Amino acid sequence: MTPATRCASALLAAALVAPIALTPSHAAPAPPRRDIGYHQWTSPVDFLAGQHQGTSMAGGNLVFRRPTGTTSYVDPFGDGTAKTYEQASWVSPEVRPGFDLTELVASWNATTPAGTWIEVSMSGRSDLGTSTKWYVLGRWTSGDDTAAGTIHRTSVPDQEDTVGDVAVDTFVANDGHSLDRWRLKVTLFRQAGSRQAPVVRSVGAMASRLPDEETVPVSRGGGAWGKVLDVPTYSQETHIGHYPQWDNGGEAWCSATSTAMVLDYWRAGPSKRETSWVDPADEDPQVDHAARMVFDYDYDGAGNWPFNTAYAGTRKVDAFVTRLRSLTEAEQFIKAGIPLVASLSFEKDELPGAGYGTNGHLMVIVGFDRDGNVVVNDPASHLIKSNDEVRTTYDRKAFENAWVPHSGGLVYVIHPAWKQLPRTGAQDNW
16 A cells, blocks of 8 residues: 555535435444554653653753754755755654554654754664664754755655655555564754754654455444534645645645634634735735745645644644544544544545545534534535535445545544543554
């Protein structure tokens, strides 16, 4: 399985079809095993278990204590001038998920003052019996003050070797290869001579090995039928043509629009001062702000999964990327009061009621109707430029088949620290 396209460049118009109700009596047996494991380091005890090379703990966070070397970095999207950065790093303990993983997506919550940044990398032991190189999963900043030495946040292309490659933000093993263990490295960078430095609050990764399926059976009910969360509705279509330097708005901003909706649900969105740079005619400046702050300059888009959760993590909430096995698991989050941003892909006739087809799209799962169908805030709903059309309901089976086989059930989990996550099953995937 390869990672789904994010906020695809083409949304295909289609006729509207009413969703079909599903009653509990239609529920099918559980789908086959989907190996997914999420592991996170977020406490002093967690970070002390890793290898510190110039880093230490302060206030429960991973911080820069002393430089262990310097790096001359030429920002590929800057003016071509090399800048010197001091660095320190932390390497996680080894994680053995209990299965041979074929994909991995890292997540982190951090802040990077102007002129600082972090790099998150992954290494593992492959089926060849040797350790892999360090694959770079992202070079990230929480701001974009390039005049102060801040780099352009970016994924790193052209990393393929015998074992695998990185597709934007996802390590993907080559056919016939896998890893039985993994570890992360977080490198903190600051401008040489500066006292400003990054602060890392948490870092983790979701590893998975999923069956190659084109369809999945409809999942059983999970106890959230009839529960809908009051998440605000924003349309991506109202932003068509906005800020070409961040991919021109509209259909390219599905991820940023979804992230903005969930942040405002938690009352964690940007202030009027933070969005004062946005055209005053824009009724939802928080969407433009999110697109700017999640933008991946190599991918040239706002759909980098961990860049979205990392942005959310700067807003005083916790956020990470994982995969769910079914809507049964998604229901546990809705019962806990936590909406989910889900990644889907479907042809124009595969998700009745959407009014379009897409190679990759994100929307917010906000609840379930009384028949178990999925209530969502779809920022592209009906392709109509109105926030009033964003809330819609999709057939449970159709939604599940647009989500689970295509992105592996990928979601952003965004929640305040005080909001407890639901219990996991035997194999922790959150």
